[in-house]
Amino acid sequence: MDPSGYKKYTTSRGLTYNYYAAKASPGKPTLVFVHGWPSSSWDWRKQVAFFQPKGYGLIVPDMLGYSGTDKPTDPKLYVGSALAQDVMNIMDNEGVGKAVLVGHDWGSKIVSRINFHPDRVLAVAFLVVGYIAPSPDVDTEGFFAFIRETFGRDLYGYWRWFAEDGADKTMEKNFDALYSLIFPEPPTLWREVVAPVGGVKAWVEGNKQGPPPKYLTPDVKEHYKQSLLSGGLAAPLCYYRVQMQGLNTEDDKLVPQDAYDIKVPCFLGYAAEDYCSIPELVIPQTKPHVKGPFTVKEFASDHWITHSHSPQLNARCWSEALAL
Template sequence: MDENNYKQTKTKRGFNYTYYYSPATAGQPVLFFSHGFPSASFLWRKQVAFFQPLGYGIIVPDHLGYRGTDKPTDPKLYVGHGLAADMAEILDAEAIAQVVAIGHDWGSYLVSRMLHYIPQRISACAFFALGYLPAEGINTLPLHGEIAQMVGYDVLAYQRFFLAPDAAALIEKNIDSFISLLYPETPESWRDTICVDGGARAWVEGNKTTALPSYMTEEEKKNLRTVLLSGGLAAPLCWYKANVDDANLAEDAKLPAAARDVVQPFLYVAFTKDIVALPWWSDANTEKYVKGPVTRKEVAADHWGISSHAAELNEILVEWIGELALKL
């Protein structure tokens, strides 16, 4: 992604955001790509390389806590309505009325909050791996045991480590180990590491590493390492802390029930080898809340299918957008 295409804007909340922007050619929609943890706008580099030459508009923010964007460490600043308002102001800065919003991981959370709070800015939405996440005002931590019983393993165990007061410092100290943990050579290893109580901490404290996965080059790892260390992990981990913060949960609970329904055209691409973002959970939310037309696809990828199966995903996305254009 060409650094010359990056821009900055300051939102009304006082945060400076960086974002990648390429304008659309006549008649083409603008695609809004939303990244998760631990990544940045460059997560979508293979999608940008595919869609930008086709004339699609592209806007890819570095979300709060990442890369050139501000990095507050108060979890209350990561509440959904505030993040959605920030995104609206980025769109305003480029005079963009509507986007096709595409999310992955915590990026799916942010797209979900945009659907709640600024739905008029989204013409259609797509979710990769992790689907739509409605704001229900529920703390999921007490549910971890119940979820583990349902699934057969402690699927969300790693989140307890990420919420620990010393997690950021420990991760920064052993950053290569952390990258190996989150981007393992063998995706199935997550069952024995991040999905075991204490497993993520033990891995990072032991400074364990593996070879790079096939979809990541040494240069890409170096870039990720630099981005994470340049701002530290305290801010990115706030995405997890905000999700269990009482004030933020109370704010989510205020959302009118009707605002949780999605009426826009909706695409969900399940990654069938994902150990954490299990398709059944996303499918349940789709069935309950999505009232508009739904398209569901599957890709035999792990959590990072955005990179490992980019060509397949790009074809799914461009076909779906093309079908939308015929209907609108």
């Protein structure tokens, strides 16, 4: 991504974001790409390379806590409604009234909070993690219990350690071990190590390491290492702390009941080899809330669709689902 395409902007909350932007050609919509953990705007570089030459507008932020954006460590600043408002502020700064919003991982949580801004959205897309409806009556422990009862195992056991004090320092010290779990080879490491409570902590503290997947090149690892370690992991881990502390549950109480459903075209791309965000959970949590056109596609991928399957994603999916 061309560094000259980046801008700085301070939102109404006083937080400065770094984001990539390109103006739309006449008749073309603007696409807003929202990354998750532990990524940055750079993760969408293949989408930028695909859509920008075709005249689409682009807004691709480094989300709060990452890369060139501010990195506060107060979890209260990471509630869903506030992050969604930051994105709307950036759209305002670019003069964009309505856009297509695309989220991956925790980015899907932020895109889900279009509940607060339905008049700003042309269409939505969720990658790997689906739509996350407001859950003002279900706390995190209740969610974990539901997962175990429904699927017979933990899916998000790693959240507990990610929210612990000091986890960031251990991750920074043993970054190569963490990286080998972020990008698992084989993908079943997520089922065996990441999903169970205590698995990631034991792996990283023991400095265990594994080979990278074939789709990853050395420059990807170097980017992640430089981007994350330069700013530290305390801020990115706030996406887990805000969840474990129940702050998002409280935040969800602000969503109007009549705004729970998605009334614009929706695309869901799930990963057949992601053993945490499994399709048996992702599809049912999304489908009942989609009241407009809905397209679901499976990818023979682990969690990182944008790294491993961008050609298929770009060429096959977007136009049919989102009328691009």
